[in-house]
Amino acid sequence: METAIILTRVAQYIAAATLFGTPLFLTYARSSSATAQGAGLSWARPLAGGAAFVVLLGSGLYLCAQTAMMAGDAAAATDPEMLTGVLTDSAMGFAVLARLAAAVLALVTAAVLKPGRPLWLLLSGLGAVVLLSFAWNGHGAATEGAGGWIHLFADLLHLLAAGVWIGALVAFAVLLARPAQLEGPGAKALHEALEGFSGVGSAVVTVIVATGLVNTWFLVGPTHLAGLFSTAYGLLLLAKLAAFGGMVLLAARNRFAHTPVLGRALTAEAAQPSLQALRISVALETVLGMAVLILVAILGMLEPVAAL
Template identity: 45%
Template sequence: MLDLLVIGLRLAQYGAAVILLGTPLFLLYGLRATDALAQTWPRPLLVATCAVVAVASAAGLVAQTSVMAGSIIEGLKPASLGFMITGTTLGPAFLLRAGIALAALALVLLSQPSRRQWMVLVVAGLVVSASFAWTGHGAATEGPGHYPHLVGAILHSWSAALWLGALAALLTMASRHRPGDPVSDRVLHQALHGFSGVGTLAAAVLILSGLVNSWFMVGVDQIGGLVTTLYGWLLIAKLGLFGMMLALAASNRFHLTPGMASALDDPDDLRVAVSRLKCSLAIETLVALALLAVVAVMGTLAPVSAMDMGL
């Protein structure tokens, strides 16, 4: 039961962290400044995101301590929490995430939306996303491979947030789209077009950093472990889900976005184009959530490469 709680809280942190980084970054590059500032949805989304990161991180600290201590009662004891905070790398990371999220929440609540605010949130998201790498498998490699693996893991987290945070923004905009409103039509198309090149870059970095991570997490000598360990099967599932996301993203970029552009002058065709876009973005979001759930489980398991050490 505690293990399921840890996985659920990891998923909540992952999901909120990608929005904390990717969504304000999207507002900076994906839309014109005036159009971005005219949007009313970012503030409530960012408030919810910061709150989820803070609560899930604090709860994650207690849950992870409880797993190590053997029960929730033991995990709530000051001595157990104190050891987690001062005697491990996980404890400080949980506190760091919670503290940054609370500071970001205060910023969003106490200041008006602005490009400067979004820049600060991007920095907060970069730190929060990187913290998952430096307390996870990416930091466990010893010897000369330590820093290459850690850098690869951090880049993997950042590029995933770049993609998935923008996906959350695009789905929100498409869901709130007002059919027949020329301004809404233009802004939605601009958002799709603005993300297309950045999305391709994010996918390329994900693939390259994923290869680096797989070299350390699996390795050539232990490639057979992909079909003999739970971690290996989950990695295969992750790759399958990633392939589905690539296919959906390619359809959005090369088919649905141009289709919307050509339908801007025809209200009936535009409604059909936006409906198809909403459906595609919704499916891509569901696949992304499934992928994050798989990653949350993988983070609790020993990698295939650990077979070399008999772990």
Template identity: 50%
Template sequence: MLEVAVIALRWLQYSGAVVLLGAPLFLLYSFRRDDGPNLTWARQTLAFAAIVVGLGSLAALVAQTAVMAGSLSEAVKPASLSFMITGTGLGMAMVARAAIALLGLVVVVALTPGRAIWWLMVVLGLLVAASFAWTGHGAATEGPGGVIHLVADVIHTVAAALWLGALAALTILLLRRTAPDDLAIHRALHGFAGLGTLAVALLVVTGLANSWFLVGPERLEGLGTSLYGQLLIAKLVLFVLMLALAADNRYRLTPSLGLKLQGAEDPVAALQRLRRSIAVEAALGAAILGVVAVMGTLPPPAAL
């Protein structure tokens, strides 16, 4: 049960982290101060994401300590927690992540909503995203390739957050849509195509680099024989499905919405199709985060 709790808490932290980074960046490049839709939801969303990351990190600290100590009763002892926090990189990263999330919560609650807050949250989101790579497989690689692997892992994590956080923001926008927001939503969808393409390119390149270190070309033939390899294959299948939906959104559904708006036609049906497609894409992204949460607890083939 403790192992399941560790995986679930990793998934929660990943989910909150992608929103902390991707959502404010999406708001920055999608909307100017005078032409955006009603963004009152953004403050509550970012506050909730910060709470999820902060509490999830602290709960994960206890759960991981329990796994190492052998029981939950041992994990809550000051000596056990103190050793985890001061004696392991994982414990330090979790505490740092919780502190950054708390700072993000203070920023969102205390400051007036606007571009300054979004920039601050992007910076904090970058730090949170990088903290996962700090304690992930990328940080464990030794030798000359260690730095390359770590950098690739950081970029991979950030690119995933850019894509998935923007999807979360788009889903909320479409769910809260009102007629005056339609033009701004279309511009946001059109603008997301460029950043989404960049995120996908970074994910592919860094994913290949990570696979080189974690799997290796000589082990590709037997990839499906290990649980890690099977999960990696599942992750790739989900990624391809997300790509197919993203391409459909970019080349068919978004242009269709644009034509409806240009012709002063009712855009409700086009928006509903986009809403369904983006919600499914976001759900697939959440499933990928779940797969990654499990993979992070397993030794990669290169380590066996």
């Protein structure tokens, strides 16, 4: 059951970040006219709908697996009375209900509204609900005392900042995977999007680092630093930090090397080599981002170093 819980958590994290961060990206990283009209964004609605469906399915499966583990009986996963009890009598259940409701609304919204800024903002808002609900299943919500609210607030900011980054990576990956759309105006629009994300990306990294330090203070603590090298939680946390560091380096290279080179190449009408280098870099950054989410899903199942 633990494996099933981890897999469903990973699926929900990826889908939630996509549902929140990708539509949000479309509101700030492209020209206002293109965003408002949904120009060249035929992929965005299906992607958001797919992400909402994964949240819906993943939340349901997560509820079943978590109920079975709590009951110590696999049969509880399909017991309506047990499932209803978990949904209505636990913080985890209320968080799952919030995710299910937000996912259903996102599916309806994506199906009904036309592409454009109102749709992107609504989808991003529903994605934020899904993301924030994870904090009530995490270590931040379990911290007692006055520091509990600080830890929980840091968790909430951490989740949103990560969602902004992962969602933007998904958008870039989709754009770069469509070579037919990267000729002439398409390449110029991509360059515009890269420049639009550059300032946001710096703010996101700052928030992630700051809130990560707060979380580390509560989950590891200054008196348990040795546990980083002697416990499963500590070693996985170090692996997560290494993956995050790799993402920062790749993001910096994209901003300070690949984006300016692409801008100069557009002037010379020779953008394809630059696009290929950018495609590889974004792919690597996305892989590291997925690795971070997998590690987060596993860490959520372990006792933090400070609790050992």
